Amino acid sequence: MYNIDIPDQIAEKVSSHRGRRRIRRLPAVLRYEERTKHNYEPKIISFGPFHHGKPSLHLGETFKLKALETFLSTCDNKDKLFFHNTIESNIDEIRRCYDEVSIEEHDDAALAEMMLLDGFFIVSLMELLFNTESLINVLFTIGMAGFSYAIRDMFLLENQIPYLVIKLIIKLRYDDARKGEDLLNNFLNFAAFQGHHNKDGATRDEDEDEPLHLLEAIRRKMVSKPRSEGKNGPLGLKVKEEVYIRTRLYTSRSVTDLKAKGIDFKPSPTAFLRDVKFNSHFVFSGDLNLPVRCISEKTKVLFTNLIAYETTPDNVSDYAVSSYVNLMKSLIHTAKDVKELREKRILVSNLGSDEEVFQVLKDIDTCGMENSGIFHEVKERIEEHYNNKTKTWMAELMHTYFDSPWTAIALLAATLLLCLTLLQTYFTIHPSN
Numbered sequence: 030m031y032n033i034d035i036p037d038q039i040a041e042k043v044s045s046h047r048g049r050r051r052i053r054r055l056p057a058v059l060r061y062e063e064r065t066k067h068n069y070e071p072k073i074i075s076f077g078p079f080h081h082g083k084p085s086l087h088l089g090e091t092f093k094l095k096a097l098e099t100f101l102s103t104c105d106n107k108d109k110l111f112f113h114n115t116i117e118s119n120i121d122e123i124r125r126c127y128d129e130v131s132i133e134e135h136d137d138a139a140l141a142e143m144m145l146l147d148g149f150f151i152v153s154l155m156e157l158l159f160n161t162e163s164l165i166n167v168l169f170t171i172g173m174a175g176f177s178y179a180i181r182d183m184f185l186l187e188n189q190i191p192y193l194v195i196k197l198i199i200k201l202r203y204d205d206a207r208k209g210e211d212l213l214n215n216f217l218n219f220a221a222f223q224g225h226h227n228k229d230g231a232t233r234d235e236d237e238d239e240p241l242h243l244l245e246a247i248r249r250k251m252v253s254k255p256r257s258e259g260k261n262g263p264l265g266l267k268v269k270e271e272v273y274i275r276t277r278l279y280t281s282r283s284v285t286d287l288k289a290k291g292i293d294f295k296p297s298p299t300a301f302l303r304d305v306k307f308n309s310h311f312v313f314s315g316d317l318n319l320p321v322r323c324i325s326e327k328t329k330v331l332f333t334n335l336i337a338y339e340t341t342p343d344n345v346s347d348y349a350v351s352s353y354v355n356l357m358k359s360l361i362h363t364a365k366d367v368k369e370l371r372e373k374r375i376l377v378s379n380l381g382s383d384e385e386v387f388q389v390l391k392d393i394d395t396c397g398m399e400n401s402g403i404f405h406e407v408k409e410r411i412e413e414h415y416n417n418k419t420k421t422w423m424a425e426l427m428h429t430y431f432d433s434p435w436t437a438i439a440l441l442a443a444t445l446l447l448c449l450t451l452l453q454t455y456f457t458i459h460p461s462n
Contacts, residue, residue: 050241050343053128054079055187059337065394068333071188072178076147078132078140079187092171092179093146096153104202109145115201116148116194117141126191126241147190148198151243154179155216181327184220186334186341189242196239220331221251222300223323248335252349253301281359282415284366287317290415294373296321302353307407309414317411319370322357324378324386332393340396348400354390355399361390 054060055069074089075081101109116123120137123144132140157176171179182188196213203209240246284294297304297318309315335350361367364383367390370376371383378386 051128052077052126052189052191052242053341053343055337056340056342059340059396065333065392068330069185069187069337071182071185073175074150074179074182074188076151076183076185076188077190078127078135078143081143089179090146092175093150096150097146100149100153100202107201112149112198112201113141113145116144116197119193119197123191123194126193144190144194148194150179151183151190151195152198152202152212154183155212158219159212159215181330184244184247184327184331184334186244186337189244192240192242192246195243217246217250220247223325223328244334244338247331248338248346248350251302251335253299253303280412282411283362284360284369285362287360287411287415288369291315292317292411292414294319294370294375296373296375302349303403305353305356305404305407307410307414309410309417315411315414317407319375321375321377324376324380324389326380329389329393336393336395336398340398347403348398349403351395351398352400352403354393354395356404357390358393358395361387363387 060066060069071080071086071089073086074092075083075086080086097109101107117137120141123140124132135143154176158180199209199213200206203212240249288294292307292315295316295318297306297320300320300322302320304318304320306318307315308318332350332354336354339346339348339351361370364387367376367383367386371378371386376386380386380389
């Protein structure tokens with residue numbers, strides 16, 4: 030495992046470099062990894078130029094045309110040409126969102142047509158998620174599997190269109206701007222939190238750039254900006270040397286091990302990945318608060334592509350997703366650990382077993398990346414509590430002898446037997462007159 034330790038001058042250069050971000054292909058080291066490359070490839074739909082025109086995705090093009098037809102039928106006084114011309118008038122800005130090599134084969138009209146079809150289909154999928162009647166009609170066309178795969182394909186790093194295209198179509202689609210904003214925000218909440226209600230909404234700073242694409246918008250919603258991020262530099266990447274050294278010395282301990290030391294697990298008040306806290310109480314117990322996370326078939330694909338996004342050279346982030354996954358992997362060693370977090374309502378899943386959930390988390394590759402500064406305070410406090418014999422001896426006693434009702438009964442029986450033996454011995458030595 031490698032920890033990120035970015036010097037001040039590099040962090041400043043990274044900050045100034047953010048304005049030149051581009052939608053690029055997956056790093057080659059990930060694309061050619063046989064074990065995981067299927068997590069980056071679309072199943073049914075291509076969005077953007079990277080997978081456009083592939084024979085295996087031809088069926089998806091028919092879905093786009095059907096969605097466009099349905100979409101336009103609900104737009105008063107706005108035909109396809111209106112939307113096409115509006116998108117083409119922004120084509121220079123759209124081109125600047127991509128690496129030149131990826132779109133040099135498409136002229137302005139062809140690129141605008143691609144953005145039109147892809148953008149309409151994405152917005153249609155967003156609407157269908159929150160419109161049961163329309164969803165039922167569409168399922169007769171593409172089927173439940175097709176709809177599910179289409180949502181999955183929206184999460185892929187190589188399957189992105191500029192976020193500005195999606196916002197432009199939504200703006201043109203809805204006369205009521207608030208309604209369009211609600212649609213986009215509801216979808217981002219759905220994608221980031223998988224249906225779990227998050228009590229605290231993330232807000233975007235006025236000086237923060239718009240997301241480059243939908244995947245980045247999902248990541249921002251999922252991670253949220255910490256209240257104390259300002260002191261850690263523009264990207265939260267500055268890590269003090271002593272912190273970097275200490276975090277490398279922390280031992281990976283499972284949920285089961287920590288429970289034996291008196292540490293209880295509780296859901297955090299929000300579902301943001303950064304919302305992890307540890308409190309060691311005056312007596313022998315401690316609480317580790319973790320964000321609620323829904324684990325499904327799409328979890329591995331979403332997290333794998335978010336981590337891939339964090340590794341791309343001109344989209345440097347604080348590695349919050351990678352760091353969260355590493356933290357969870359350090360806590361979950363077996364399906365027994367999953368069971369404990371599930372019973373505490375920290376992990377929620379529609380998968381068949383705890384073993385399946387464990388396998389999903391195990392298979393997420395963080396590419397050896399982590400930001401030492403994000404969870405170092407939590408890890409440090411856990412380490413202090415774990416090594417404090419005064420606080421943990423009672424917890425170990427409770428865990429060893431009272432974790433099971435049978436061991437508790439056996440201990441009480443043995444104690445009672447010992448007391449009776451002592452009494453018998455006493456009266457034998459000092460018989461009653």
